[in-house]
Amino acid sequence: MSDVDNAKRRVFLEVCHRIYRKGFAAANDGNVSCRWSDNFLTTPTGLCKGDLKNDDLIIVDSQGNIVEGKLKPSSELPMHLAIYRLRPDVQAVVHAHPPYCTGFATAGIPLEQCVLPEIVMTLGSVPLTRYGTPSTEEIPSAISEVITKSDAVLLANHGAVTVGKDLMNAYYKLERIEHFAHILFIARQLGGEVRLSPEQVSKLYELRRESGAAGLNAGCITCNTLFSDECGVQGCALKKDDDAGSGGGDDLNSIIQAARNIFNNKRRD
Numbered sequence: 001m002s003d004v005d006n007a008k009r010r011v012f013l014e015v016c017h018r019i020y021r022k023g024f025a026a027a028n029d030g031n032v033s034c035r036w037s038d039n040f041l042t043t044p045t046g047l048c049k050g051d052l053k054n055d056d057l058i059i060v061d062s063q064g065n066i067v068e069g070k071l072k073p074s075s076e077l078p079m080h081l082a083i084y085r086l087r088p089d090v091q092a093v094v095h096a097h098p099p100y101c102t103g104f105a106t107a108g109i110p111l112e113q114c115v116l117p118e119i120v121m122t123l124g125s126v127p128l129t130r131y132g133t134p135s136t137e138e139i140p141s142a143i144s145e146v147i148t149k150s151d152a153v154l155l156a157n158h159g160a161v162t163v164g165k166d167l168m169n170a171y172y173k174l175e176r177i178e179h180f181a182h183i184l185f186i187a188r189q190l191g192g193e194v195r196l197s198p199e200q201v202s203k204l205y206e207l208r209r210e211s212g213a214a215g216l217n218a219g220c221i222t223c224n225t226l227f228s229d230e231c232g233v234q235g236c237a238l239k240k241d242d243d244a245g246s247g248g249g250d251d252l253n254s255i256i257q258a259a260r261n262i263f264n265n266k267r268r269d
């Protein structure tokens with residue numbers, strides 16, 4: 001194995017270990033993957049992320065067939081593969097159950113409030129999917145509806161998924177939205193958050209665009225444009241004259257169907 005591959009595997013394991021150490025996943029929960037040439041490196045089912053070793057990792061192809069490794073992949077692998085099909089720009093996917101994010105996801109509350117400048121600047125809002133039964137094709141289907149608009153998503157009554165240009169980038173987005181959810185939770189104990197005004201959000205979007213960080217944004221409560229194609233806030237990534245915001249990839253329905261096919265063919269644990 002090349003030095004580059006070895007280094008990537010070390011980062012992969014570091015991300016898994018951090019997820020467990022930070023309390024983002026209990027027992028065997030959570031799963032991680034990254035692109036590996038034309039295939040994908042991913043976590044096995046049934047093992048604690050805090051204990052994972054190099055030998056435990058699995059390489060699968062785009063259909064979920066095992067290419068290398070002695071263990072079975074996570075039952076949520078079809079969700080990861082659906083994301084890679086929809087988002088050619090994504091190099092890594094992280095899924096876990098961070099308590100504050102999962103609390104909001106369980107209460108049915110998306111993180112769409114424009115409250116913290118660093119969240120508006122980096123992620124925009126964090127949408128909530130409709131509920132899907134774990135380990136079924138319902139989750140790939142539900143996430144396919146929102147992952148083209150955001151790098152961070154809450155899964156209803158389940159947990160959170162983040163994607164990124166590399167493994168640490170995806171991991172840090174998970175850490176960032178958990179921190180946001182924690183702060184929002186505290187603010188609500190103190191009487192409720194004060195939302196940024198449309199003018200304040202506009203300034204942040206301008207800065208975001210100037211910094212070259214403009215990208216996906218699922219919309220926000222401030223301009224009441226969630227999942228629409230046109231945002232009212234100046235500088236928002238959802239402006240039609242902005243070419244950012246396109247997840248690229250294939251037709252959504254065919255992606256969802258492909259995820260269903262993989263799940264039906266490869267059902268595990």
Ligand SMILES: [Zn+2]
Nearest residue numbers: 030096158159
């Ligand atoms: Zn899960």
